[in-house]
Amino acid sequence: MENTAKPLRRVVIVGGGAAGWMSAAALSAVLKPPYEIRLVESEEIGIIGVGEATIPLIKMFNGLAQLDEATFLKATQGTFKLGIEFVNWGRVGERYFHGFGRVGKPLWPVDFTQYWLRLRALGRAEPIDAYVVSSMAAKANRFMLPKPEMQNSPLADLAYAYHFDASLYARHLRALSERRGVRRTEGKVVRVLLDEAPGPTHGHVRAVQMESGEMVEGDLFLDCSGFAGLLADKALGVGFEDWSHWLPCDRAWAVPSESTKPLLPYTRSTAHSAGWQWRIPLQHRVGNGHVYSSQHMSDDEAAAVLLRNLDAPALADPRLIRFKTGMRKDAWTRNVVAIGMSAGFVEPLESTALHLVQMGVAGLIEAFPHSGFDPVEIAEYNRQSRQRYESVRDFIVLHYHLNQREDGGFWQACANMAVPEGLRWRMALYAASGRLVYVDTDLFREPSWFEVMEGQNLRPKRWLALTELQGLEDTVNYLKGVSDTIANCVSVMPEHSEFIRHYCQAPKM
Template structure:
């Protein structure tokens, strides 16, 4: 266990495997050798087609040209998620990657808006959000401005299989060794219990010092070999099944994901350049597989292009995401439903964390403990944000929603909800993936109305307050006329 790490073996391809291979080789290629083992016989789940803005930094770290990426992965731009029917049927709201207005001194903008509401102002918080204004107008182009009020964060929708293929080509070009083959046996060291080598079906033996388990829900190394254990969160997040199906592209490519709640789950609609990604996440205690499939297929916006793909899962996380000399990345490390498009980001953060804590002279228990501490915190914070959507609802149409509204939730989430409801204040936890603006939009969208606002919002006279809001709205709307449609932007970029 204390020997220097000279070779990293990645088990499994797909998005997790090739993201891991690409970044490890790009950053550490002169320090360690990277070999990836995958088999064409093993299919990919490939439902993680929506992302969040940090994916852009991942691509930039690899030196990937964004236009080439958009072309090769049939990607579209993502500015937001639209949540429909989550608070009550027939109502919707946006969770954008932007933010409303601009903070003033020590006071967040929404407190000024909250005060204006008490004075009779009828504006929506989203009227001051450039991401929302562009999403609602089906427009997009990067904005070059030094004014932070005009900053527009964005991510992508892309075909996960095409992205994996794109990264495979990239990785092999920079020296990652790809080995085709099925793993027949995993051999552990008799003294340390760590993974020693892999034996492939064709008889080849693959040795490594550090193993990255990207074998998906099979968790070949982290669970089947090392028996690491799993923390089950299905008492908070009871959905345990998903069905995915592609459909024909629509005439207009929306720059946002749609998340549409049903009586015992929710449906996603993800627009790509060549098709739509669709799926339903549901509770098998409330829907049969046939019922869920019928809901999905009857609610497609366009003709299905393939037979549905059925997926079972248990929400939760591996008790250790680094155990001995194995690091679990992707679905082998745990599963959080793709409600907030975090699946691909959790792959990215896991591999960045490994690079930051990469063992040099050998694997040290303190290093491993820190990796696991950070991973646990990240998973729990994302978990709380997802629970928020389910728990704070006013739906009365099914037992599923009534049970979620009345369930006990983690204390960390209870505190955040109660603080916002009483004071309008939000404080981001250290390293929380989601910014204050994200928590704000979802809590407001789910119907939590603060009883108070920050005292600093009273610094302005009523005329000055209304002038502030009018000017901010004007600033946010100012670029709209010059921004092309989303499809026109994609045509321009992909033609380069």
């Protein structure tokens, strides 16, 4: 097949937040000369600087970008994350764990959770955390790396992610990318120039003009300019699909606080009367923030709620961040691919934004054009991107919708709202028989949906018939074997802070 279009060689990334530098790090690991990668960013505008909690799939990104784990954790004051503790989400006073990784141990022919539902109904099961190694380790404040060689052990594939300082993360990725030849240009973009000549590239971005007057030209542009949406929104006018009727929080106050002991290996999310508060422990400080709906709470009150609920003194004044939940109608338009918050934003309840960045750049690498831009490739990229955003959205909406709180309009409105159809169907199926659905674009697998639905009090009417193929006492013994093994595994793990001291202790700041 002959390709007559100009070869695509010059990639320009506009923006140097996590999205820009993650894209630069991943692309520079793959694209060698004659490809050129340039990144423009403005220190004066700065970066959002939050985005400190991740999910286990970030390890795939580390592989793609060739990041060494211990080095990057040292450089970013990083800690380990085994899951999220949710406080006050179902009802005020309740708490549950969304631990990463599997629940229980497979036993043919139904899912492990079915046996647990049966035994729970008979009063013979332990709380679900007892069957989730990451949850038990988190509650015991312990951590170790998985032991893949111990094939039958829950330690073989212990699932974990990281907490890190977002600004240090961008800095670390920048150093790595520059070593691999990415050229950085400091300054503000003041104009975006489109190709006006008739032909296949008509309307494509040709260059961005810097405040200094310099023109940065390219063949492919990544819009990583965050909420500014300089290329996708302002220059190309790609529309935005608003999801705030499902996810009404639109602001956050963020503030760092002093470290506390012990160093927890998990994020905590505490629901308040019009939103929720995050607590992310790093080596040198704790990151905190209060995400809320400005329709239901004033900014002053939201800041006061945050400061009142810190575990230790604040290290700075709180910073207000405004956001809108939704997604860009098309992430990729002409020669512009929006990655990061310019492509869309779903609030940080399950720490998914950096994952969406990673998938955005991985998808681009997969479909990287030889020359020209094939509408079929672009359509497929956009289809996959949409499905990822929608699947994350539905999972987050679940947390809000499935509440039984009685303390005000915000939570009742969430409980009463009509949810997206896919979510309605998942909840209906679970409520009928405890069945869990997996769709191939789901980011969160069945155990995650289970832990949240169970943790927020959705109770199935019955369990599946074939659960009873196992005799009752056999099932009791099987579950006991699983929880005993998990308890043993946790007992041999070192304390989280001890593990960090040996593996990735960061310099004092």
